[in-house]
Amino acid sequence: MRARINGKAGGRPGGMSRGGASIQDVAREAKVSIATVSRVVNQPTLVTEETASRVREAIKKLGYVPNAYAQGLSGRGGKVLGIVLPDIFGEFYSELLRGADGEARRLGYHLLVSSDAHDHGHPTRNENLAFGLIDGLALMMTEPNVELWRETLDAALPTVVLDAEVNEPGVDSVSVDNTEGTREATEHLLSTTAPDRCFFVGGPKENFDTKARAEVFCATLAAAGRPCTEPQVSCGEYSVDWGRAWGRERQRGAGLKGCAVLAANDEIALGVMQAAQEAGVRVPEDLKIVGFDDTRLATLVRPSLSTVRVPLQEVGAAAVRLLVERVTDSEKPATRMKVGTKLVVRESSRA
Amino acid sequence: MRARINGKAGGRPGGMSRGGASIQDVAREAKVSIATVSRVVNQPTLVTEETASRVREAIKKLGYVPNAYAQGLSGRGGKVLGIVLPDIFGEFYSELLRGADGEARRLGYHLLVSSDAHDHGHPTRNENLAFGLIDGLALMMTEPNVELWRETLDAALPTVVLDAEVNEPGVDSVSVDNTEGTREATEHLLSTTAPDRCFFVGGPKENFDTKARAEVFCATLAAAGRPCTEPQVSCGEYSVDWGRAWGRERQRGAGLKGCAVLAANDEIALGVMQAAQEAGVRVPEDLKIVGFDDTRLATLVRPSLSTVRVPLQEVGAAAVRLLVERVTDSEKPATRMKVGTKLVVRESSRA
DNA sequence: GCGCAGCATGAAAGCGTTTTCAGGAGTTAT
DNA sequence: ATAACTCCTGAAAACGCTTTCATGCTGCGC
Structure with a gap:
């Protein structure tokens, strides 16, 4: 329950706000009606310059600021x-x-x-x-x-x-239209890596973007003559941890060396990169990585991260x-x- | 100017909001006064359970949501x-x-x-x-x-x-009380590095925290018997770029090797680290770095960043x-x- | 000189709440 | 049975603004 200040608020001349001068006070000060004050504020052309300036002065003097609630309530939106x-x-x-x-x-x-x-x-x-x-x-x-x-x-x-x-x-x-960027990225990876060594590491399986990106990834692989196999696409979440986990897992299995990874966001990409570094797999020499989003992260890490820019x-x-x-x-x-x-x-x- | 919907809004039974059911509508539906509706919402104990449940039903049926502007205006705050x-x-x-x-x-x-x-x-x-x-x-x-x-x-x-x-x-x-953390960090650096090779790389010169941290840094050095000289404390801004610039500059001069840096935030620390890596100076072997804030950045980069945790x-x-x-x-x-x-x-x- | 258009202004309604005040219905104590 | 209470409910004011409608004034054309 906020304290209510009845009537005119005393105190400093300028600078009051809440509990401060109301349109009433201004009207009184300028010796006009509240309607005129409102007009001066909202539709200045409807008021004589002389009256208007008097009102503006009063507004300034009293430090009047329209009450947003009242405005909202009276139909103007806040x-x-x-x-x-x-x-x-x-x-x-x-x-x-x-x-x-x-x-x-x-x-x-x-x-x-x-x-x-x-x-x-x-x-x-x-x-x-x-x-x-x-x-x-x-x-x-x-x-x-x-x-x-x-x-x-x-x-x-x-x-x-x-x-x-x-x-x-x-x-x-x-x-986001993922098509162009994903295709570019995939082709970029294909230019240095065999199709069957390319992987897509996604975010949540149902996520719109992850789905779209995975699709284009596969389509691009297919267009290159080597439809992607199931294990080449994995989903998890949009986090560094997931990326790292995927990287470690892969490393334990067939190894990361000689592979290329397109991650569904920069964080995942960073995770994969960390896993690679842990295992002594060099990026980009032994493993290519491309992220997604082009967040600031991409330029902050070393090696800097190739990524698909999303504005x-x-x-x-x-x-x-x-x-x-x-x-x-x-x-x-x-x-x-x-x-x-x-x-x-x-x-x-x-x- | 938002369209005003006069009187009862038609349309779907539930789910209207703006331009939707008002307290009036609910009152009518439940055959009580608006005061009662308001009470059911705000001070349920003042209303008979029977009346209250009728009102709640009406509220649900009409999808009533109190208008925040009106609430704000009537003194309750929004x-x-x-x-x-x-x-x-x-x-x-x-x-x-x-x-x-x-x-x-x-x-x-x-x-x-x-x-x-x-x-x-x-x-x-x-x-x-x-x-x-x-x-x-x-x-x-x-x-x-x-x-x-x-x-x-x-x-x-x-x-x-x-x-x-x-x-x-x-x-x-x-x-933020920088004292403890800054002192700890400085002492930590002093445990491996000579006092005259310790540096503080700050943010904006007038920034409250930078000032406080620089002060404690110097005081701690002084307590260790070696008051810090002017060039050991520099100010710039809270950015990776500034940290990197400082690092390059130092590298061009006396070199980063064998030094220790306390940065005023993690971004600066990261910049210094990048400058070191560029120059082939190894962290932490050749250069110790401690950041400030313990943002997520600190755990994302490699080597991970020692830092002063600010909650x-x-x-x-x-x-x-x-x-x-x-x-x-x-x-x-x-x-x-x-x-x-x-x-x-x-x-x-x-x- | 009279009527009418046009313009500046004021009065008042309405926006949707909360809350105070008063009244009516029960209940209990005398 | 009446007075005094307690509980629940409704009527109405107040919050500060926008906007419509009405009104008075000015100046123009006839």
Whole structure:
């Protein structure tokens, strides 16, 4: 229960905010009606310059800032967008967020961030979402199970889904077109390594991107005349640990030497690299590795990591842009946006 | 301008939200007054079980979710906290945010995230802050210049400052106690390296933490009988690039071999390590390196990085906790909280 | 000089809650 | 049986803003 300050708030002239001057105070100070104050703020052309300047002065003097709740309530929307991510930890989400934040800032919106990590996809999420507070929602699903988010998607709230294509009417989406980048990467590996020594180490089996990337990987191998066998594609999770585990396992078996690995993200790639280093297998001389995402990680490790660039900041920014468009124009038809991917060759896969 | 839906919203029975069922609709459906509905939601004990269950049913049927704006406006606060960081990019902020997010979630609050990166400490920030929307503000200042934030600090808004001690009445702070960790780290380096070959590579010169760490570093050297000379402490920025630049410079000069470096964060340490590797200087055989923060980076690189652990997630969580306490009890005296630091020895500094 | 258009302003409704106050129905004590 | 309570519920005010509608004023054309 917040303390309520009745009537005029005393104290410093400038700088009050909450519990500070209201539109009423400004109106009184400038000797006009609250309607006029509101107009000065929102539709300045409707007010005489003389009146307006008097009002502006009063606003300044009292340090008036419109109360966002009241604005929201009276139908203007509070300029807040929600963004829900599986987690907000690590370079991947970090970059996504940064893109979204920048764009939101540019468009005059605020970002309400929420990560799923603490109550993994549990339906209680919906309650947590501050529905009614946010004007739009950018949603990145952990699991491909759209039904988990049924309620959310059905809500009459502008929504854009990140990094997954959904077939919901009226729901925008921004996803990654893995085709080009994956193909490039695979061909790049094939240029130095025999098809049957190429491996794809994926994230979660049901993950949209992992699935897409695995598919293109196999297709490219097939196009090279050597359809990939089952053991050449493995799935796990998007983590260094999984990559390392896969690498050790392989090393114990047929060995990593002479192989090439395309990982479904940079973390996995890094894990594989660590396993190789542990075993004394040199990268890139004995083992080629290509990651995915081109997070900062790729340039931080040695040897630097070849990777497929995904413009994550753009994805975040695009999501926000789409959302704002939809918020301001609810008639806008649903947009399915795709951003391209491209191979970036660094040290870990050099011939 | 959002479309306004007048009167009852048609459409699907469940799942509406914005423009969806209001407390009025629920009241009508359950044949009670809105006051009763509100009570069922907020103070269930005041309502007969029979009435309450009827109301709950109506709520469920209509998919009613309280409108946060209205709640905010009517004095209950919208359960939103703002958090402003210099940037939201990289492992450091990532971890801080994760801690804050988790705690906020636990306490039933939402997090409005905003990074300073796009308009570096510019006063327009204040307008951007959704004042009036947030119940409290966690603020991490880029620069030590408190005056830049004067307006913000003066605002009658519960505020907690992160990672810096401020002397503002009524403003809480959560900062890092660098003493213990820095001392441990310095002594650790001194155990293998001569005092005059130990270096501190800092972040920005005015940064609170860099200053504190440099000081302890020097004091520890002095305690070991060999006060540090000027060139042993350098400042730059918190980046890999700066660390690498420092390393190259030193290598060009007296050489890195046989030295020990304490960096002000893990990124700088990593940069130094890269410079060493470039020059064929082995870590830790020829050069000991200790970082700061213990971000995930430290365990991802090879050799793994010895570092001083700063419980960043705890810092984030504590900030939120303090903020919520202050929001709910505005009389609470200002708290200055400090979290400790501790050396974690990994490979990069082994004897 | 009169009527009418056009413009600047004010009054008031409405947004969806919470909360205070008052009243009505039972219950218990006298 | 009545007074005094207790419990539950409803009516209504308040929160601060946007927006519609009405009104008074100015100036123009006839």
